[in-house]
Amino acid sequence: xxxxxxxxxxxxxxxxxxxxxxxxxxxxxxxxxxxxxxxxxxxxxxxxxxxxxxxxxxxxxxxxxxxxxxxxxxxxxxxxxxxxxxxxxxxxxxxxxxxxxxxxxxxxxxxxxxxxxxxx
Amino acid sequence: xxxxxxxxxxxxxxxxxxxxxxxxxxxxxxxxxxxxxxxxxxxxxxxxxxxxxxxxxxxxxxxxxxxxxxxxxxxxxxxxxxxxxxxxxxxxxxxxxxxxxxxxxxxxxx
Numbered sequence: 001x002x003x004x005x006x007x008x009x010x011x012x013x014x015x016x017x018x019x020x021x022x023x024x025x026x027x028x029x030x031x032x033x034x035x036x037x038x039x040x041x042x043x044x045x046x047x048x049x050x051x052x053x054x055x056x057x058x059x060x061x062x063x064x065x066x067x068x069x070x071x072x073x074x075x076x077x078x079x080x081x082x083x084x085x086x087x088x089x090x091x092x093x094x095x096x097x098x099x100x101x102x103x104x105x106x107x108x109x110x111x112x113x114x115x116x117x118x119x120x
Numbered sequence: 121x122x123x124x125x126x127x128x129x130x131x132x133x134x135x136x137x138x139x140x141x142x143x144x145x146x147x148x149x150x151x152x153x154x155x156x157x158x159x160x161x162x163x164x165x166x167x168x169x170x171x172x173x174x175x176x177x178x179x180x181x182x183x184x185x186x187x188x189x190x191x192x193x194x195x196x197x198x199x200x201x202x203x204x205x206x207x208x209x210x211x212x213x214x215x216x217x218x219x220x221x222x223x224x225x226x227x228x229x230x
Contacts (some may be wrong), residue, residue: 035219044122045157045196045208045221059217095164104153105212105219108171113164 002026002109004096009114016086022030022079022096022111026075030054030074033099035107038092038116049081062077086118123148123220124209125166131228137197140225142209144190152212154192156185159206159224168207170196196227204229 008020036048049070098109132138157165169185209222
């Protein structure tokens with residue numbers, strides 16, 4: 001079964017850091033581009049970051065202002081998101097998402113999400 | 121505020137046909153294909169329509185998508201109670217170099 005399982009979420013103080021992980025199984029991870037997408041009750045779904053296959057390219061939402069870093073370890077079938085200088089605006093459920101690879105860059109597989117809460 | 125504009129709510133009775141609109145601009149819907157996602161409470165979104173009108177395996181044919189210019193629509197025919205969910209449109213934005221989403225439409229089956 002194709003599966004994405006996120007971990008690493010939790011409560012962190014403003015200004016703090018957190019590292020999210022996504023364990024992949026059931027499909028050839030190295031072939032796919034992967035994304036992180038977050039969701040808040042107030043702002044809905046928001047794309048966070050993209051890493052292409054082979055880690056050739058990485059892209060980030062402009063609003064993140066260089067605070068997040070996406071990475072992947074194809075040998076370990078793992079995707080990560082390092083988040084620094086966190087603020088209340090970063091409070092959200094973070095999803096690990098697979099890019100189907102079609103021209104529309106649709107997201108055909110989602111993890112269950114991991115909650116990140118930034119609060120003092 | 122979301123980059124793509126959707127009505128916050130829509131409703132219909134069982135068996136009816138309902139459409140949900142999604143409005144964007146030349147840098148997203150106007151130049152790239154639209155995808156639609158369905159989300160039930162407490163669960164992750166699920167891909168419903170991709171490439172404007174294509175259905176992934178397992179999605180019933182009563183779900184259809186279309187696009188014209190800088191707008192897109194999701195149509196659900198033969199509405200069923202289990203279709204009650206939030207529906208999101210999305211499209212790649214060439215100016216932002218990433219995908220953008222609509223704010224979501226809560227569909228209620230009366």
